[in-house]
Amino acid sequence: MVNPIYIIAILLGSAFLIGLFQKKEKGLAGILSVLALAFAVFVSVSWFIHFTSGQQEVLQIFTGGARPPFAINLQMGLEESLFTMVINVLGLLGFIYLYRDFREEGIKGSVIFLVLMMAMNVLIMTRDIFNIFVFLEVASIATAGLLYLKKDFRSSAAGFKYLIAVGVISSFLLIGIGFFYLHSGTLNIDTYLQSNPTAVKGISMAIFLILIAIILELKPFPANGWALDVYQAAHPGISAMISSGTATASIYLLYKLLPLSSNDWTPYLIAIGLITFVGSNILGIAQKNGNRLLGYSSIGQIGFMLTILGLAPRLGEHFHFIFLSIFISHFLAKAGLFWISGIVQKQNIKEWSVLRKNSLLLFMFGFFILTLIGFPPFPSFYGKWQLIMELAQQRFFILIVAILAGSFFEGLYLFRWFGKVMKGEEEKENSLVIKWEKILPPVLFTIFAVIASYFLNNASEYGHSLNLIPIYFIILLFLLDFLPAWIKNSLVITAMVIYSVRLYPLIADDSLRLIFAGIFMLGGILTLFAGYSIKGKRAGFFPFAVMMYAGLMGLIEAENLFQFFFSWELMTLGSYILILRGKKSLIHAFNYMLFSLGGAYLIFIGIALSYFGHHSMDLNILSSSTMPGWSYSLLAIGFLTKTAALGLHIWLPGAHAEAESDVSPMVSGILLKGGVFGLILLFLLMGAEQSEQHTLLYVLGWLGALTALVGNLLAVFQEDAKRLLAYSSVGNLGYILFALAFMTNVGWLTALTYSINHFLFKTLLFLAIGGVVMRVKTHKMYEMGGLIKQMPWSFIAVLIGIITLAGIPPLAGYAGKWLFYNAVITKGWYFQGALVFFSGTIAFLYCFKLIYSIFLGQPKDKFRKVKEVPIWYIIPQAVLIIGIMIFSARPDLILKPLGNMLAQSNYFPTDPLSWENVTASTNLGYWSGYKIMLVIGVMFVILLLWLMLMSRKAQKIKQFNIVYAGERPFKPETTHFSHNMFSHYYKALGFLSLPLATGFWNGVNSVTHQVADSTRRIYTGNGQTYIIHILIYILIVYMLMF
């Protein structure tokens, strides 16, 4: 093993040696630097391997020929080897990244960079306090020196502010060190700790100064204006070093020095960290400059790490796992993003859409953003989960809320950025110059993050319970993204078929799960068929489609809450990106993500609250929550964001309507059932016996009824066909919620029938309408009309769809209605029931509008030559229609086992349906789908024959044949009444469709932005203000502590 002191010797020696070079020998200087940095990587990596392969003994390195406390000693243990390793790897890659920029400057850059690296290595290894001061100063000088190399004057100003601020901070550090020595007689950390120090006023003051100085180096909010300016002004390659490198060294320093203090820093670190995390992320919302935004995010993340450090005593054995998970995500992602920023070379985050010119960069950008936010399976997810659960066990509920609030704000600006990059305005100029040395470091960091995820998953408490096959399949799809779409589509469909076959025996006994698995898998396969109509590669579609389906299936398979939440997040992420693919989806996908993110965090808190007092993560703990009111409500609201309950619905219409033609049925017919499944799981486990549950269900019942009313009403007033269908989904999900809230056998059968129906007809309708929209290139129904001749198949599909939707016999919608009446009457919720019944009537209006405006009336000139939708749209529609027919004629095939299961497994034993062959009966009456089908079928045939008989003399006429009309139409539009079709109803009921929810959320949004924008003005840009912030900060913490 190479003695780690050689890291310092080689780095410093190379720096001195290069200093002697002539300017023209800069090539040699570069090579020497790379070699020196590679040597440092080699040494620290070999020590890390040494320690991780079972070696325990920490290496002490003595300098100056004497033992401490007479000389400085360095230490190399597991922690030191890990942190020097990550820093040296960063240094090597960071240098390669900056190589070309340094070359232009001659040799200066290389020298300073090597000195910076040396300083960071010493900071991690040293055990001497004064040495810490020296090398902090060396690091500051080196950083300021690197800033100096950039010619821009803003960079110089930032560098000066940085120097002044750091100078003041280290003055306090030095005073602290001096008095520490005065009282303890040593400068060595270990010697001091071994001497069993007693707390005297003087020494606690000295240690306070030392620790507060290190904390200030970590840029706590709000005493961090100087750091933000540096992040913004510096070369991104240097910002990467500061954000991931210097901050790492400083936080390790704090970790190392904390034991010195006999004061309990726990509450202070937690508070400082959380204020920084939440504050910095809120201010980030108003930020438009990419690098400065990364700075805010960086500071926020470091604050988060400070909190975790403060919580260390409470987290016990989990501390290291949690800290590492958060740390490594920040470390990799922030360096990666700064490096990408250097390639993009744009200030405003809007202009980052230039990344779309290179799919690798785009992928990495998305990857790092998601790593920061902590979506599964990215590394920080595991730590965050563990942290929240540990906090819940110890009743730190306020902390949970604060952490998740901070994460939410961070998610807000990161997703907005992400959206702008993916879908924002195209950059005109082709200015993306990519050099190999700029792209290599982020690529490697992406790979490291994947590896880190793998290890964290294995190390996490519940990670082994995850089914990672879908994740590997998603990675495979990313690698195969260059193939044509039809190959990938076939691959995905095959995989889903195989997966379903494998899964079936596992859940065959559980009708409830079987139904939802059927919806997710069958629906997935069917909707993917439509994708065959798309030519080309369809880059980036399939991995996310699979991600969504994998998430949905994960919900079904979940045996514990970790798996459930993991899958929930996976589903959210996949669906978000699918929605984002639509042409005008930017803002809608963003809204979807905000509600989903908020909802997911509420679910997270709900799970944490339920976990309190338990020792397992099993799903069953939901049935014995010690805080039923809070945990169940939060979980319910979280699920309701996905099912778009009234008030939380505003994202849905845009997201569903603007998605691609084959994505709309996926996210409407299928994805919404994910939320329904969550509710079902929750309701099943929580039961309805206690008063809290009772109240919650009563409220949810009302919410469902109102959602049904408003959703349907809004659908009536839409001119956009897909929006109409989307609002109709809101209404339908309202029915489902309402029926679920009954918590009776028939009520649940109603809800499940509605769920199956909604899947069948909404997928069918979205496929049919999506196909039409694809052909006519408009969503506006009044611009269509008379398409029945061109698209007879689509007409039939829509007709079947709306008959099912409206609940007209003989199709399955009627089954739902019949069950619904039974359930309402048994339950006694007459008033709400009447509301829902009334909304059902409203549904007739939009169903009529849908079919009339699009297919009937006078055809428009420009659509005379449109063709029927592609065969790949017709196949899934045909299958769905067959499905509707079977379910309509033989509902017993599904409902009977389901009813039995609900009755037998003690969920809802009372008042089940009784079945006699295909006839179902309750106390109130009986119904047979099969007989109704027969009766209606016979009536239909008789009437059809009658009609044909009567009209055998009828004569076909052309559109503009005026012989049979009162007057001659000038243009087709004048003969087709479909614009503003229900304006008379609007006069009566329009007040119910006012965008109150949208207004409310807009208000919340603008208040948040106002707060963020006015608060960030504390960073005046004046260096002296920053110093005052620092002084006040020290004073306040001091006064709180002593």
Added chain:
Amino acid sequence: MKYLGLEYITVIAGFLLLIVGLWGIISQKNIIKMIISFSIIDTSIHLLLVAIGFIRNRTAPIIDSSVDKLKAADQITDPLPQALVLTAIVIGIGITGLMLTYALKLYRQNKSLEINQYKSLKW
């Protein structure tokens, strides 16, 4: 103790200078004056460090004719703070030098040494 000991005078002077320096750094708009204030802070800390190592009635920690080599530990003041001061001086010079370089660069670029002229980076 009939008179104020040297170490107390040094400590008091050190703290006074510290306050003067801090005040200067937040009140003086001129960058050169800010740098001078920083140097004052530096000096104040050096004074404090020296005072920490001072032990009355002892001589400088230099082993020469005035010190008995065998009893050196009882005759000299604490050498460590003095070593620290030397290091701190060197570092202080480094930082001050770099600050002055920045001042020069800022002046060359903008023809101004007023700190509140450099506020283009903010919020």
